[in-house]
Amino acid sequence: MFNILEQxxxxxxxxxxxxxxxxxxxxxxKGHQPLEAQNLEKxxxxxxxxxxxxxxxxxxxxxxxxxxxxNGAIAPLINLLEDEDADIEQQWFAARILGKxxxxxxxEALAKLVKNADEELSQIAAETLGNLGPTxxxxxxxxxxxxxxxxxxxxxxxxxxxxxxxxxxxxxxTDSQVGVRFTAIEALSSCxxxxxxxxxxxALKDPATAVRKEAVRALGVRAYLDEEFDLVNLLKPLLWDxxxxxxxxxVIAMGRLKTDAAAAILFELLRSATTPIQLQIETIRxxxxxxxxxxxxxxxKALIASNYHIHPTVCQEIVTVLGRWSxxxxxxxxxxxLINFIESNxxxxxxxxxxxxxxxxxxxxxxxxxxxxxIQLLVNxxxxxxxxxxSALKQLGAGEMRPKLESLxxxxxxxxxxxxxIAIALQEW
Numbered sequence: 001m002f003n004i005l006e007q008x009x010x011x012x013x014x015x016x017x018x019x020x021x022x023x024x025x026x027x028x029x030k031g032h033q034p035l036e037a038q039n040l041e042k043x044x045x046x047x048x049x050x051x052x053x054x055x056x057x058x059x060x061x062x063x064x065x066x067x068x069x070x071n072g073a074i075a076p077l078i079n080l081l082e083d084e085d086a087d088i089e090q091q092w093f094a095a096r097i098l099g100k101x102x103x104x105x106x107x108e109a110l111a112k113l114v115k116n117a118d119e120e121l122s123q124i125a126a127e128t129l130g131n132l133g134p135t136x137x138x139x140x141x142x143x144x145x146x147x148x149x150x151x152x153x154x155x156x157x158x159x160x161x162x163x164x165x166x167x168x169x170x171x172x173x174t175d176s177q178v179g180v181r182f183t184a185i186e187a188l189s190s191c192x193x194x195x196x197x198x199x200x201x202x203a204l205k206d207p208a209t210a211v212r213k214e215a216v217r218a219l220g221v222r223a224y225l226d227e228e229f230d231l232v233n234l235l236k237p238l239l240w241d242x243x244x245x246x247x248x249x250x251v252i253a254m255g256r257l258k259t260d261a262a263a264a265i266l267f268e269l270l271r272s273a274t275t276p277i278q279l280q281i282e283t284i285r286x287x288x289x290x291x292x293x294x295x296x297x298x299x300x301k302a303l304i305a306s307n308y309h310i311h312p313t314v315c316q317e318i319v320t321v322l323g324r325w326s327x328x329x330x331x332x333x334x335x336x337x338l339i340n341f342i343e344s345n346x347x348x349x350x351x352x353x354x355x356x357x358x359x360x361x362x363x364x365x366x367x368x369x370x371x372x373x374x375i376q377l378l379v380n381x382x383x384x385x386x387x388x389x390x391s392a393l394k395q396l397g398a399g400e401m402r403p404k405l406e407s408l409x410x411x412x413x414x415x416x417x418x419x420x421x422i423a424i425a426l427q428e429w
Contacts, residue, residue: 005039008046017054020046021061027068044069048076051093052086059093067100074101078109088118095121099128107132107139108149111156126159134164141168147177154180158187166193173199178208185211189218197225201234209243216246220253232261239269248282255286260294263287267298271305281317288321296322296330300337304344315348316357323361335367342373352382359385363392371396375408378422386424402426 008023024047047069050062066073080086081094095113098106113125129136137160143153154172157165169184185203188196200222203215216238219231226232231253238250251269254262269275270283284302287295302310303318319341325334338361341349348354359377362370370392377389393405408414409422 005042005046008043012046012049015053017050017058018061020050021054021058021065024050024062024065027065040069040072044073044076047073048080051080051090056089059089063093063097066097071101071103074098074103074106078105081109081113088121091121092124095124095128099131102132102135104139104142107136108143110136111140111143111149112152114156114159115152122159126156129156130160130162133162136160137162137164137168141171144168144172150175151177151179151183154183154187158183163191163193166191166195170195170199173203178210181206181208182210182214185214185218189214189221197222197229201229204234204238209246212238212241212243213246213249216249216253220249220256223257226257226259231257232259232265236265239265244276244279247279251279251282251286255289258290258292260292263290263292263295263298266295267302270298270302277311277313280311280314284314284317284321288324291325291327291330293330293333296325296333296337303337303341304346310348312348312351312354316351316354319354319357319361323357323364325365331365332367335362335365335370338362338365339367339370339373342376352380352385355380355382355385356388359388359392363388363395366395368396371404375405375422378424379420 004023004026008020011017011020011023024043027043044066047062047066050058051066054062066077077094077098081091081098083091086094091113095110098110107129110125110129114122114129116122116125129140137157140153140157140160143149144157150172154169154175157169166188169188172180173184173188175181175184181203185200188199197219200215200218203211204219206212206215216235219225219229219235223231235250235253238246239254241247241250251266254266266283266287270280270287275283284299287299299318299322303315303322319338322334322338325331338358342358349358355377359374362374374389374392374396378386380386380389405422405426409419409426414422
């Protein structure tokens with residue numbers, strides 16, 4: 001035995017790491033006569049040297065040996081894992097090997113690694129903890145009892161996708177540390193358990209922005225809870241939260257509910273003079289995601305309303321989302337709204353950008369009733385508007401549109417502007 005370790009040391013001195021591994025492979029494995037303490041410590045030290053200086057294959061081979069050297073390998077492996085000067089590959093192997101030791105100190109070290117900036121290291125730490133299963137959960141639950149280890153223990157529990165983590169995570173949802181509360185709420189939001197919805201509801205009133213936002217998001221993907229918890233009225237106050245990012249998340253959540261009550265509250269937010277433009281735009285998108293007749297009606301009211309000022313950017317967004325309406329039974333209504341808007345002489349229609357969006361939207365909807373207004377847009381002095389109109393006409397049916405435009409051009413009573421627009425369109429065709 002001593003000769004094997006002597007040969008291994010010689011190989012280490014020569015930096016012949018593959019030969020060193022071959023020597024270590026000759027040591028007795030588990031179930032055989034154990035090494036003496038002094039020899040065991042020497043063997044561990046040599047194996048760690050391979051992890052530090054060997055190539056990938058050497059490290060791969062020694063990773064199979066280290067677990068057989070017993071718990072004496074744990075401390076050196078943890079030191080390597082936590083060494084800021086170690087390269088990522090060394091730490092990756094250290095984490096992988098530590099997964100063979102079901103010990104509290106190992107679980108704590110891996111838990112600290114879960115939030116490592118390197119995604120690969122974080123992933124191997126989380127996977128290793130997950131493989132340790134209930135033992136890891138129990139150890140991490142114990143770490144939750146200590147303030148200085150609570151955050152990284154919560155973060156580690158959040159990465160272990162097992163039902164056993166729900167109870168310990170629920171125990172810290174009201175912790176004094178914002179990071180702990182947020183991590184717990186975020187992790188619980190992906191679980192299905194009757195204990196979780198009330199926790200999410202309570203978190204809507206959390207003083208921390210990140211926690212409120214996450215609670216809103218989590219409830220927004222649980223539209224089935226609307227009837228039981230009256231989500232519309234629970235989420236409504238968050239639309240006017242002091243933090244815009246929470247308001248935005250609440251708008252998205254309301255849109256996912258897809259109810260008339262939710263649409264009415266979103267319209268109320270859209271009409272408010274104090275609602276920032278960006279939030280108005282997000283509200284418009286949320287209404288469009290609903291794709292209901294009620295949501296369409298509110299978008300129409302917002303588009304043609306004259307009792308409050310509507311910003312051109314907001315107006316353009318409404319036009320854009322109406323053009324993307326995909327529900328067959330409502331596409332015709334969306335097209336009619338846009339056509340009426342063009343013919344209404346609304347001040348916003350004078351904006352070239354809005355005219356372009358109108359042409360694009362009508363082309364996407366493919367409604368033949370838009371033919372006349374699109375031809376009228378060909379007269380516009382703005383070249384981009386004319387090109388958008390031409391593109392929309394092609395979308396209505398290139399085979400039918402060109403002959404129709406050629407026919408119109410032959411009419412004697414055709415206005416000069418329209419004649420010029422059609423001529424340009426045919427030239428560009």
